[in-house]
Each structure stands twice: as C-alpha cells, then as structure tokens.
Amino acid sequence: MAVSNPLGIEKLVTYPTFDSVEEKRHYLKKILAGAYRICGKFGFSEGVAGHITCRDPEHTDCFWVNPFGVSFKRLKMSDLILVNEEGKIVAGKHTALNNAAFAIHAAIHKARPDVIAAAHTHSVYGKTWSAFGKLLDPLTQDSCIFYQDHGLYNDYTGVVGDLSEGDRIGVALGDKKAVILQNHGLLTVGHSIEECIFWFITMERTCQSQLLAKATGEEPIKIKHEVALKTRNNEVGFPLAGHFSFMPMWQDIVYEQPDFMDIEAAEPALVL
Numbered sequence: 001m002a003v004s005n006p007l008g009i010e011k012l013v014t015y016p017t018f019d020s021v022e023e024k025r026h027y028l029k030k031i032l033a034g035a036y037r038i039c040g041k042f043g044f045s046e047g048v049a050g051h052i053t054c055r056d057p058e059h060t061d062c063f064w065v066n067p068f069g070v071s072f073k074r075l076k077m078s079d080l081i082l083v084n085e086e087g088k089i090v091a092g093k094h095t096a097l098n099n100a101a102f103a104i105h106a107a108i109h110k111a112r113p114d115v116i117a118a119a120h121t122h123s124v125y126g127k128t129w130s131a132f133g134k135l136l137d138p139l140t141q142d143s144c145i146f147y148q149d150h151g152l153y154n155d156y157t158g159v160v161g162d163l164s165e166g167d168r169i170g171v172a173l174g175d176k177k178a179v180i181l182q183n184h185g186l187l188t189v190g191h192s193i194e195e196c197i198f199w200f201i202t203m204e205r206t207c208q209s210q211l212l213a214k215a216t217g218e219e220p221i222k223i224k225h226e227v228a229l230k231t232r233n234n235e236v237g238f239p240l241a242g243h244f245s246f247m248p249m250w251q252d253i254v255y256e257q258p259d260f261m262d263i264e265a266a267e268p269a270l271v272l
Contacts, residue, residue: 013244015192024057026263031193032064032117033077033260037253039121040072042201050121051101054193055109061085063109065101067094077263085110100159107166108173108189115189117196126186129207133182136206138223139213143206144231145199145242147223150178177237178203194250195242201249 018024032054044050050072053063062084066072070079081092087102089095108118129136133154138147153172157165169187173179177199178188186203190196213220223231231237236245253260 013240013247015240015243021058028054028057028116028193029064029077029080029263030261031250032080033075034250034253035117035119035193035197036066036072036075037257037260038197038249039119039200040075041253041256042123042204044121044123044200044204045072046122048098051098051105052117052119052193052197053101053105053109054117055115056082059084059090060113061110062090063105065097065105067092068096068098068101070094076260103163103166104169104187105166107163107170108187111167111170112173112175112189114191116191117193118187118189119196119200120181120185120187121200122185123200123204125208125211126180126204127184129211130180130182130184130186135180136203136210137220138228139220140206140209140223141231141236142202143209144223144228144235145202145237146178146206147228147232147237149176149232149237150180150203151176152180152182153184154182156181156183190242191239192243194244194246195239198242198246198249202245 016027018027032052035052039045048069051065053065056062056064062082064080064082066075067079067081079094081089081094083097083102084090085106087097089097104120105118109115135150135152136143136146138144151172151174153169155168169179169181178186181187186200188196188199188203190199
C-alpha cells in the first residue's frame with residue numbers, strides 16, 4: 001500500500017529484490033532464523049511452545065518453521081524445516097514437527113495468500129491480556145498500529161491440534177494484522193517476516209502497557225478514533241513501516257549472535 005507519511009519511510013527503504021528463487025529462499029531463511037533468535041532474546045520462548053512460519057517463495061503451499069523442541073535461542077538456518085499443506089516435512093534435517101504449529105499456520109497461510117509470515121508465542125503480557133477476552137484500546141501511539149486491525153478468537157479448547165480450530169482462528173484473524181487468542185496469547189502476520197515480527201513485539205509491549213495502565217485503577221485517556229486511524233494508516237501501522245522498524249533489532253542480533261547464519265553452501269534438497 002503506497003502511503004504518504006511524516007516519517008518518510010517509503011523514501012528510506014524498499015523491499016529487497018532477488019535474481020533467483022534460490023536467492024530469495026536463502027534470504028527468507030536467514031531472516032526467519034534471526035527472527036527466532038530475536039524472539040528468544042525478548043524472552044518469548046516458553047518450553048516447546050511458539051512458532052514463526054514463512055511461506056516458501058517457490059512452493060507457496062509450503063512453509064518454513066522451527067523443528068519441535070529446538071530452542072529459539074539456539075536455532076540456526078540449518079535447523080529450519082519445510083512443511084507442506086498435508087503436514088509432511090519435505091526439507092530439513094529434523095524430523096519432528098509441532099502439531100499445533102501446523103494446525104494454526106497451515107490454516108493461516110491457506111486463508112491469507114497475501115501473508116508471507118505468521119508468528120505466535122506464549123509471551124507473558126500477551127497471554128495475560130488474552131485472559132480478559134478483549135481487544136486492545138488505542139492508548140498510545142504504538143497501540144494505534146492495531147486499532148481496528150486485530151481480531152479476537154474467544155473459543156479456547158486446549159492445545160490446538162485440530163485443523164478445524166486453525167480454520168476458526170483464521171476466520172477470527174480475517175484480513176487483519178493480528179489476532180488475540182483468548183486464554184492463549186497473540187498471533188501476528190505480515191507481508192514480510194520483518195513486518196510480522198515487529199508487529200508481534202510491539203503488540204506484546206502494547207499488552208504490557210495496557211495492563212500497567214489498568215493496574216493503576218485510573219481510567220486512561222483513549223486516542224480519538226480519527227487520530228488513531230490516521231496514525232495507523234499513514235504513520236506507524238502500514239506494512240513497510242513494520243518492515244523498516246524491524247531493522248534495528250536485526251542489526252543487533254546479527255552483531256550479537258551471527259552464528260545463526262550457518263548456511264553458505266548448498267541448501268537441502270526439497271522432497272516434493
């Protein structure tokens with residue numbers, strides 16, 4: 001979406017281009033592995049829970065995801081597995097797939113062909129806010145990112161293992177950038193991995209901010225509807241803004257933990 005904004009973000013950055021699908025796949029896997037490290041750094045890993053996926057640029061009915069049981073803080077490019085729409089691992093050295101990851105993400109990627117990436121973890125403030133079964137209010141500039149652009153899935157039935165539940169989560173997400181899974185946590189999507197991860201981190205912080213405001217016992221002042229919409233659409237909440245806002249986090253993780261970029265030679269063969 002072409003948007004004029006006071007930060008001039010569209011003049012500072014554009015989406016990367018590639019000469020081949022192999023080059024694009026390598027880039028996406030590098031960003032995805034870095035995204036896991038960033039989420040690990042922020043403390044979003046909770047045992048074996050949590051998953052971030054990225055649609056393959058060639059086999060668009062398949063997505064890359066973390067193998068079951070590998071720490072976000074240790075994950076490397078070479079750990080990523082490619083999963084098809086039937087839940088079969090078709091590339092990668094690991095053989096274990098988180099069934100909940102497949103049930104949720106397969107449905108999201110199928111329902112939203114515009115989505116490149118989706119992220120869900122059991123982050124502390126996200127899962128705490130989710131217990132209220134309410135949408136976030138426009139209390140801060142950052143919260144405007146999600147104003148009238150996130151849904152609520154209010155039918156918690158336990159660990160997601162049924163594909164039909166993934167479908168219902170997809171319905172609750174609709175065409176929005178995020179959905180609150182009641183009694184569970186947050187899920188965000190993006191037209192790039194970078195956008196998706198920035199939305200997730202900012203949504204987690206927005207939950208924290210609203211919980212802190214709620215804890216004061218005072219009634220916070222909400223941002224006016226027109227201002228919240230303008231802030232979302234023209235300033236901080238459009239796709240390229242999310243993509244660009246991810247960059248400082250990327251710079252930090254590359255500097256601090258460059259070992260996640262461990263694939264420089266041939267990629268694993270795809271068994272399709």
